[in-house]
Amino acid sequence: MQSLIDSFGRRIDYLRVSVTDRCNYRCFYCIPAEGADIAARSEFLSYEELTRLIRLFSELGVGKIRFTGGEPLVRRDMVELARQVSMLPGIRDVSLSTNAHLLEQHARELHEAGVARVNISLDTLDPATFRDITRGGDLAAVQRGIEAALAVGMRPVKLNMVVMKGVNDQEIEAMLDYAIARGADLRFIETMPIGAAGRDGAASHYYPADKVLERVRRHCGEELVAVKGVRGAGPARYYQIGSGPARVGVISALSRHFCEGCNRVRLTARGELVLCLGQEDTAPLGAGLRQGWSDAELTRAILDAIAAKPERHEFGEREEVVRFRHMSTIGG
Numbered sequence: 001m002q003s004l005i006d007s008f009g010r011r012i013d014y015l016r017v018s019v020t021d022r023c024n025y026r027c028f029y030c031i032p033a034e035g036a037d038i039a040a041r042s043e044f045l046s047y048e049e050l051t052r053l054i055r056l057f058s059e060l061g062v063g064k065i066r067f068t069g070g071e072p073l074v075r076r077d078m079v080e081l082a083r084q085v086s087m088l089p090g091i092r093d094v095s096l097s098t099n100a101h102l103l104e105q106h107a108r109e110l111h112e113a114g115v116a117r118v119n120i121s122l123d124t125l126d127p128a129t130f131r132d133i134t135r136g137g138d139l140a141a142v143q144r145g146i147e148a149a150l151a152v153g154m155r156p157v158k159l160n161m162v163v164m165k166g167v168n169d170q171e172i173e174a175m176l177d178y179a180i181a182r183g184a185d186l187r188f189i190e191t192m193p194i195g196a197a198g199r200d201g202a203a204s205h206y207y208p209a210d211k212v213l214e215r216v217r218r219h220c221g222e223e224l225v226a227v228k229g230v231r232g233a234g235p236a237r238y239y240q241i242g243s244g245p246a247r248v249g250v251i252s253a254l255s256r257h258f259c260e261g262c263n264r265v266r267l268t269a270r271g272e273l274v275l276c277l278g279q280e281d282t283a284p285l286g287a288g289l290r291q292g293w294s295d296a297e298l299t300r301a302i303l304d305a306i307a308a309k310p311e312r313h314e315f316g317e318r319e320e321v322v323r324f325r326h327m328s329t330i331g332g
C-alpha cells in the first residue's frame, strides 16, 4: 500500500473531516457575534463524494478519520456517513468531535455505525456560564449527551475545555472531579488566535497550559503520572490519574513542539484540503471532484498537496494569515 509521507518525512495517516460549517452553538471565541461566513448547502460535498475522497485517502494509508464541523450532528444522516466510512477497508479508527447537544439521541446508532470514541467540548459546569460562552447553549442537554456516550460504550470519551482567564479558569478543579468521576479524559486547551478569538481579541483570555498543569498537580497530587505514547495524542501532554481510566491532557497549541510529529490534514465540507491549521495552504479536491477528475487524478492531487505540507504553523508570528479562519469551517 502507498503511504503519504510529506517532504519533512512525516507520515500522514489521520484525516479530520468537517461535514458542515454550520453549528447550533455560537461559542464567543469561535464564531463572531454577527455569525461566520458559511457556504451554501449545495457547496457541501455529498456523503457519496466525501466517502469517495476518504476512500482515496485510505488507499494512501490514512486509517484514522475524525468527523467534525461546525457541529457534525446538525448534518442530516451523519450516522449513515459514519457507517459507510467505517466499512472502508483500511479505516481502523472513526471518531467524532461534537458539542454533544444532540448526542443523547444519536450516541447508540453512532457507536453501532463504527464511531468508537468521541471528543466533546465542555468549557464549564455552570449553566449560566455555559449559556454565555455558547450564546444560548443548554448544559443539561450536553451532560445527557456525555452520559449517553459513556453508557453506549464509546471509549475514550474525551472532554475538551478551552481554559479562559476570567471566564472559566476557576473551574479547572471542578472539571477534573467531574471527568475523573466518570472515567472520562479531560483535555485543557489554550485559546488559539483563530476564528473569533483571532479577530476580537478573545485571545486576551489566554491562560497558559503550564499554569493549568500546576493546578492539576496541586489538585491530583501524587496521583498524577505522566504517560508517553498515547495513541492520537497530537499536541497534548498526557497524565494518568491514579490507576485510571481517566487521563488529563494539556494542549498548548501555540507551542510548536508538536509540528514535527504532525500526522494530520483536514478536509472542509466543500472538499478543500487544509494542510496546516496555522497556514493558508489548501488543495481544492472537492472542486476537482466536481469537475469530473478520475480517482487517479484525485490521488495525484492528494500526493502533490501532501508534498507541499508546511513544516510548521506560524501562530503568533504571522497571525494575519489565519486570524479570519474559523475553526467551525476547517474543523477544529
Ligand code: SAM
Residues within 6 Å of the ligand: 023, 029, 030, 068, 069, 070, 071, 072, 097, 098, 099, 100, 119, 120, 121, 160, 162, 189, 190, 191, 192, 193, 194, 195, 196, 197, 198, 327, 328, 331, 332
Ligand atoms: N462542534 C464540535 C465541537 O464542539 O467540538 C466540533 C467543532 S469545534 C470548532 C472543535 C473545537 O475547537 C472545540 O473544542 C472548540 O472549543 C475548539 N475551538 C474553537 N475555536 C477555538 C480557539 N480559538 N481556541 C481554541 N479552541 C478553539
